[in-house]
Amino acid sequence: MLRFELKKVLSKPMNKAALLLLAAVLIIGSILTIRDVTYVEENGNHISGPAAARHLKEDKNKWKGELTEEVFKEVIRENAGINAIGQEDRTLDSEKNDSEKSGSEENDSDRIQESNRIDARTQGFSDIRQLLNLAFCEMHNYDYYRADSLSQEDAASFYERRISGLKDWFESEEVKGSFSEQEKQYLIGKYEEMKTPLYYEYADGWKALLDSQYLPTLMMIVVLIIGFLVSGIFSDEFLLKADSIFFSARHGRDRAVVSKMGAGFVLITLLYWGVVLLYSLIVLGALGFGGGECAVQTGLSNWNSIYNISYFQDFLLTVLGGYVGCLFIMTISMLVSAKTHSTIFAITVPFILTCLPPFLGRIEMLTRIMTLFPDQMLTINKNLEDFALYSIGGKIFGAVSVMIPMYVILFGILFPVIYWVYRRAQVK
Amino acid sequence: MELNMNHLTKKFGDFTAVDHLDLTMTQGVYGLLGVNGAGKTTLMRMLCTLLEPTEGTITCNGKDILKMGGDYRKLLGYLPQDFGFYPEFTVQDYLLYIAALKGIRPAVARRRVKELISRVGLANAAKKKMKKLSGGMKRRAGIAQAMLNNPKILILDEPTAGLDPNERIRFRNLISELSEDRLVLLSTHIVSDVEYIANEICLMKDGRFVHQGTSEQLISSMTDGVWKCTASKEQAAFLMKKYKVSNMKTGAHGIELRMISRERPLPDAVREEATLEDLFLYYFGEKAGEDHAAI
Numbered sequence: 050m051l052r053f054e055l056k057k058v059l060s061k062p063m064n065k066a067a068l069l070l071l072a073a074v075l076i077i078g079s080i081l082t083i084r085d086v087t088y089v090e091e092n093g094n095h096i097s098g099p100a101a102a103r104h105l106k107e108d109k110n111k112w113k114g115e116l117t118e119e120v121f122k123e124v125i126r127e128n129a130g131i132n133a134i135g136q137e138d139r140t141l142d143s144e145k146n147d148s149e150k151s152g153s154e155e156n157d158s159d160r161i162q163e164s165n166r167i168d169a170r171t172q173g174f175s176d177i178r179q180l181l182n183l184a185f186c187e188m189h190n191y192d193y194y195r196a197d198s199l200s201q202e203d204a205a206s207f208y209e210r211r212i213s214g215l216k217d218w219f220e221s222e223e224v225k226g227s228f229s230e231q232e233k234q235y236l237i238g239k240y241e242e243m244k245t246p247l248y249y250e251y252a253d254g255w256k257a258l259l260d261s262q263y264l265p266t267l268m269m270i271v272v273l274i275i276g277f278l279v280s281g282i283f284s285d286e287f288l289l290k291a292d293s294i295f296f297s298a299r300h301g302r303d304r305a306v307v308s309k310m311g312a313g314f315v316l317i318t319l320l321y322w323g324v325v326l327l328y329s330l331i332v333l334g335a336l337g338f339g340g341g342e343c344a345v346q347t348g349l350s351n352w353n354s355i356y357n358i359s360y361f362q363d364f365l366l367t368v369l370g371g372y373v374g375c376l377f378i379m380t381i382s383m384l385v386s387a388k389t390h391s392t393i394f395a396i397t398v399p400f401i402l403t404c405l406p407p408f409l410g411r412i413e414m415l416t417r418i419m420t421l422f423p424d425q426m427l428t429i430n431k432n433l434e435d436f437a438l439y440s441i442g443g444k445i446f447g448a449v450s451v452m453i454p455m456y457v458i459l460f461g462i463l464f465p466v467i468y469w470v471y472r473r474a475q476v477k
Numbered sequence: 478m479e480l481n482m483n484h485l486t487k488k489f490g491d492f493t494a495v496d497h498l499d500l501t502m503t504q505g506v507y508g509l510l511g512v513n514g515a516g517k518t519t520l521m522r523m524l525c526t527l528l529e530p531t532e533g534t535i536t537c538n539g540k541d542i543l544k545m546g547g548d549y550r551k552l553l554g555y556l557p558q559d560f561g562f563y564p565e566f567t568v569q570d571y572l573l574y575i576a577a578l579k580g581i582r583p584a585v586a587r588r589r590v591k592e593l594i595s596r597v598g599l600a601n602a603a604k605k606k607m608k609k610l611s612g613g614m615k616r617r618a619g620i621a622q623a624m625l626n627n628p629k630i631l632i633l634d635e636p637t638a639g640l641d642p643n644e645r646i647r648f649r650n651l652i653s654e655l656s657e658d659r660l661v662l663l664s665t666h667i668v669s670d671v672e673y674i675a676n677e678i679c680l681m682k683d684g685r686f687v688h689q690g691t692s693e694q695l696i697s698s699m700t701d702g703v704w705k706c707t708a709s710k711e712q713a714a715f716l717m718k719k720y721k722v723s724n725m726k727t728g729a730h731g732i733e734l735r736m737i738s739r740e741r742p743l744p745d746a747v748r749e750e751a752t753l754e755d756l757f758l759y760y761f762g763e764k765a766g767e768d769h770a771a772i
Contacts, residue, residue, distance in 0.1 A: 053566075053574040060565035290561025294622060297525040298578035299551040305578050476527035477489070 050305060054282070054312035064278050071274045074267065075324055079331040082263045086253050086336055089172060093165035102253060102336040108173035109251040110339075116177065116247045116347075121204035124177045125196070131170045132197055176347065177249065183352040184210040188218040208245045211352070215240055232438050235445040239355035247347055252340020254333045255360035259367060260350040264328070265428040268371045269403050271324050272427065275375065276382050276399030278320070279313045283387040283471055284395060292476045302472040310383070310467055317379045318372075325368050345433060354433040355447055367430040370453050374426025377456045378402045380463045387471040403427065420448055426456055478552075478629050478660055479503050480524070484533035487519050487684075494519040496684035497533065506656045508671025509664040511681035512761050517664040518558055520681070521634045524662065525555045537630075551580060554628030558635040558664075560619040564608035568599055568618050571607055575622040586625070593621040597651065613644035620648070624655060631661045637670050649673055672753045680760050687760055696751045701739045703755045706746035707731045716742055723758045 058064055088101035096104070112120065171178060181196040184207050218224060219233055228236070258264060286292040295301045341361035345351040348360070358366065378399050386395035403424045410419035419425075420437045429449055437448035480502045487495040495516045509517050522528040524535060526542055526549065535542045542549040562571055569590060576586035594603050597617040602610060610618065616636065623631060633652065637645040645667075652663065653674045665671055671678050672692060679689040688695055703723070708716060713732040716722065720742055724735035735749065736742060737759050 050574070050577045053570070053577060056566070056570070057563055060563075062565075286561075289563060290557075290559045291563060292561070293522070293525065293527055293557035293559075294555060294561070294575060295578065296527050297550060297553055297555040298575065299547045299553075299580045299626070300578055301550065302526075303547060304580075475529065476522055 050300075050308040051311050051315070054308050055315065057285070058278055058282060058312060058316060061281070067274050067277045071271065071320070071324060074270050074274075075328055078263050078267045079328055079335075082257050082261060082328075082332050083335045085261060085263075086257050089165050089169040091166065091169055093161075093169065095165070099335045105172060105253055106251040106337055106339065109176065109253070111173050112177060113250040114248070116180070116207075116249050118204045118207070120177065120246075120249075121181065121207050122201045124174045124181065125199050125201050125204060127174060128171060128178055128196055131167060134167075134170075176349075179349050180247075180347065180352065181207070183349070184208075184214070186214075187221075188214050188353065189223075211243075212237065212240045215353075228436075228438075231440070232445055235438065236355055236436060239357065239447075243344065243346060243357045247344050249343060249347055250340050251337065252343045252347065252360055254336035254338060255340050255343075255364065256348050257336055258329055258332045259345075259360060259363050259430040260348050262431070264325075264367065265431055267328055268325065268375070268427040269424075271321055272375050272378055272403055273399050275317055275320050275379060277396060278316055279379050280382050280386050280395035280398070281392040282309050282313050283383060283467070284390045284392045287390040287476075288392060292474070296474065296476055306468050306471045309471070310464065313379065313383050314376075314464075317375055321372055321375050322368075325371065329364070329368070350431075351433050355436065356433050356449060363430055363433065366449065366453075370426045370429040370449070373453055373456045373460065374423045377423050377426070377460045377463075380460055380467065384463060384467050384470065387467050387474070390474070421452065421455075423456060426452060479538055480630060480660060481536045481539075482533065483536065485520070485523065485530050485535060486532035487516075487523060487528060488531045493684050495523065495530075498684075498686060500679065500686065500689070502660055502662065504658065504660055505676040506652075506661040506663060506674050508675030508678040509662060509681055510666070510668065510671055510678055510757065511664075512666055515681040516684040517681055518634055519684075521555075521557075521632050521662065521664055524630075524632055525553060526550060547580075551626060552629040554623035554626060554631045556616075556619045556623045556633045556636055558638065560615060562607045562615070562618070564606065566607050567604050568594065568607060568610070569603045571618065572622055572625065576625050579626040581626060589625055590621075593624055597621045598647075613640055613648070616640060616644070616648060617651070620651060620655070629659050631655065631659055633661065633663045635665055636663065637665065637667060645670075668754045668757050678753075680756075682761060692753055695756050696753065699737075699751055699756055699759050701737045701759060703735065703749045703751045704738055704742055704746040705733070705735050705749045706743045707733050708743060712743070721758050721762060723755050 059068075083099065084097045086101050086105065087095050087097045088104040089095055090104075112124075114120070178196045181199060182191060182193060185199060185203065186192045186195050215237060219228065281288070286295050295305065298305065341364070342359045345354055345356065345358055345360055345363045351363075356363075356366075381402065382395045382398040385398050386392060389395070402422065406419050406422040406424045409415050410422075417437075420435070425432060425448070432449065435448060439446050439448065439451045441451070482498050482500045485495055485498040486493065498520065509520070511517050519528065523530050524542075526546075529543065537545060537549050537552070540549075563574070566574065572590040572593065573583075573586055576590060577583075581589065594600055597620055599614060599617055599621065602614055607615070607618065620633075620636065623633070636652065637648050640648060649670060652661070655661075656674065663671060663675060675692070677689065677691060678695055680687045680695065688698060690698070707728070707730055709731050713725070713734060716734055716736060717725075720736040720738045722734055722736045724733075726733040735755075737755055741748075
């Protein structure tokens with residue numbers, strides 16, 4: 050029966066088109082993500098994709114290991130050295146250009162090329178340089194050139210600066226009154242729990258996969274397309290007027306309903322994991338699997354994160370959370386399909402639950418409640434820096450720690466409701 | 478096998494579609510005759526557990542069919558009026574799927590599907606998609622699905638509606654063949670369908686059985702006579718207003734009329750044998766006229 054239920058869904062021409070669209074999105078998404086990794090060659094030219102990743106890996110892995118005070122000193126020293134050489138080169142070039150071809154387009158192009166050549170020399174330690182920027186800037190006030198003004202003595206306070214930066218931020222006007230004392234202590238505790246010194250190696254594959262918007266966008270498209278496929282599983286019987294024969298059959302109100310639910314579950318699971326894992330394999334295959342054990346805080350996007358996890362754990366959390374979110378959204382869609390007998394209503398559910406909350410979240414009074422909407426489950430990797438906290442039984446939890454169990458429970462409750470609703474359907 | 482309706486009632490808001498019906502059916506072909514909106518489909522849907530009665534019960538061998546659930550439905554074969562299917566399925570796949578819904582084991586289902594496809598004359602269309610079938614072929618696929626589990630109770634709702642005369646005769650014969658050793662309930666507003674194959678006919682009007690019995694018993698229940706006469710155009714117009722006219726044919730000598738009347742409508746009118754069509758008109762009056770146009 051399950052085979053036929055799947056066949057019903059997959060044989061519909063519109064659904065075939067939706068699957069083709071999903072394949073196209075997967076391919077385009079993978080290409081765009083891979084192309085996002087760029088490398089500046091010695092001559093100042095940019096290259097991108099797997100070739101760039103190979104060069105970056107070679108350069109960055111020279112800094113592989115624990116990020117100790119010595120490493121930061123070395124980075125500050127080397128960065129200062131390159132800046133000094135760059136300054137000399139720029140002065141010489143400037144004098145030369147002033148005398149030869151002042152103000153021309155060629156002049157601008159040469160300057161950019163020269164700037165690129167200087168940047169090329171910092172690529173190996175650019176991640177560590179960024180960490181220095183983050184540690185020594187005020188929270189949420191990033192300054193790209195902060196590392197250039199650091200002295201080697203500053204290196205010793207690198208890890209302390211992260212915690213003191215958080216404490217300073219609590220005192221700022223920006224967040225005054227936003228956190229209770231218990232919440233502040235929880236956040237500080239999480240910062241203190243981070244294992245130091247951080248381990249570092251080339252992890253641009255994971256960073257491209259998890260620190261960009263591509264994966265959440267892909268997940269959202271996957272949800273919308275799966276929603277398109279599963280929304281008709283229950284209502285199509287009514288739409289096609291096949292309901293009378295279905296419900297008058299021996300198993301029409303028991304096993305056949307379970308088969309429909311099974312078909313929904315199989316489609317959601319296979320398509321979600323198929324697309325997400327394929328995308329991850331393509332991206333990591335092209336950019337490299339290395340660096341999975343690096344803490345997420347070694348990435349520019351996650352420095353402030355309270356989740357002390359590695360990139361590989363971030364990946365597991367993100368894809369697992371996405372799956373739970375997808376299951377929940379699809380369960381609602383199937384429930385609407387089973388209850389209203391309308392495919393159109395059911396199709397709108399994934400749109401409402403994934404596309405609408407980001408807009409509603411901009412309304413101040415809805416901001417907090419929107420952090421609990423299921424669309425957040427599709428963007429866990431982008432929410433690791435959020436300080437959304439919830440108090441349950443007097444204990445404080447981060448949003449991610451609350452949402453995954455919450456949606457697993459909601460799915461566990463709602464999924465059987467589909468059976469209960471559909472088996473009682475009347476054919477009028 | 479005994480199927481009992483006890484004070485069976487179905488209301489949709491204020492509208493009573495089926496109104497306190499009592500009937501006992503055993504083996505044989507039962508024809509349910511009534512105009513559109515008489516409550517035939519609602520009654521059949523309740524018999525198929527698709528709708529729950531507002532009042533009353535249906536029992537199968539003394540047990541409530543709603544409580545029997547799957548045990549009752551395994552005895553059931555149903556061809557609904559609006560026969561829906563899965564357009565992208567082949568005939569064979571469609572029947573195999575319904576066989577699975579009916580709980581028939583795959584090996585048995587394959588054999589049964591092959592046998593029924595051949596029996597309903599769809600052997601050459603087994604691999605055709607359902608959406609490519611003609612109306613008659615779809616109906617045959619419909620009867621095949623209803624017969625998959627060799628049902629003890631076969632319920633056919635307007636099975637010949639929309640078929641051309643050849644297909645209708647063919648389909649009628651098929652139903653006759655399949656009606657052995659089972660209870661068949663056939664609903665229609667096409668009189669000739671039940672006239673040929675039903676052992677017992679129930680006339681249904683406004684949710685109630687107005688009469689039931691064999692074709693002969695029903696015809697003999699008519700208190701009015703059936704008359705045939707030839708009239709002028711003016712006379713015909715007058716007679717049509719005054720009596721129920723079951724047939725009208727324009728000929729060289731005037732208009733030949735067949736009508737139902739207690740008294741002789743014209744001095745030269747000749748008494749005729751009543752048919753089931755006359756009976757239909759007799760009971761359903763003007764409403765029947767519209768449906769008769771389809772016969």
